[in-house]
Amino acid sequence: MAPDAAPDDFVSRVLEVVESIPSGRVMTYGDVAATLGSRASRAVGSVMARYGSDVAWWRVIRASGHPLIDHESRALEHYRAESTPVKWSNGVFRVDLAAARHSPAE
DNA sequence: TGGGTGACTAAGT
DNA sequence: CACTTAGCCACCC
Numbered sequence: 001m002a003p004d005a006a007p008d009d010f011v012s013r014v015l016e017v018v019e020s021i022p023s024g025r026v027m028t029y030g031d032v033a034a035t036l037g038s039r040a041s042r043a044v045g046s047v048m049a050r051y052g053s054d055v056a057w058w059r060v061i062r063a064s065g066h067p068l069i070d071h072e073s074r075a076l077e078h079y080r081a082e083s084t085p086v087k088w089s090n091g092v093f094r095v096d097l098a099a100a101r102h103s104p105a106e
Numbered sequence: 107t108g109g110g111t112g113a114c115t116a117a118g119t
Numbered sequence: 120c121a122c123t124t125a126g127c128c129a130c131c132c
Contacts, residue, residue, distance in 0.1 A: 010129065010130090011129095011130095028114090028115090029113075029114050029115085030114070030115060030116095033114085033128085038127095038128065038129080039114095039115085039127060039128065040114090040127070040128040040129050040130095041114040041115060041127085041128080042111090042112055042113090042114045042115090042127075042128065042129075043112085043114090043127095043128055043129040043130070044113085044114080044129090045112070045113035045114055046111090046112055046113075046114095046129075046130065047113090047129090047130090048113050049112080049113050050113095050130095052113070057113075060113080061113095062113085062114065062115085063114075063115055063116080064115090064121095068113050069113075070113090071113080089120085
């Protein structure tokens with residue numbers, strides 16, 4: 001129980017990547033996991049569910065471009081504030097990955 | 107130590 | 120383009 005989080009932990013690593021995402025950009029769970037050298041996209045989501053309250057969770061979306069389920073209204077407010085490119089489809093919005101996808105190696 | 111779960115992904119229908 | 124099925128990996132009890 002160290003008071004300071006270790007950057008060696010998978011959790012801290014995920015948070016670091018999410019915080020490295022610039023405003024107006026988004027990353028998929030798979031991209032974040034790939035940055036960590038793993039395919040644990042689900043584990044990334046689990047980390048966000050627990051510690052996402054302290055990071056820009058709205059900048060992390062699914063590979064399909066859909067925002068977090070049951071949180072799309074909250075995410076939309078952030079996207080509008082960050083000028084994130086989104087596409088509307090029959091009342092439901094979707095992030096334009098072709099224009100908003102961010103690469104950490106860039 | 108082992109089994110079940112999940113803010114997921116990709117492929118097929 | 121949207122829904123369904125199977126696969127993966129890390130975390131929790």
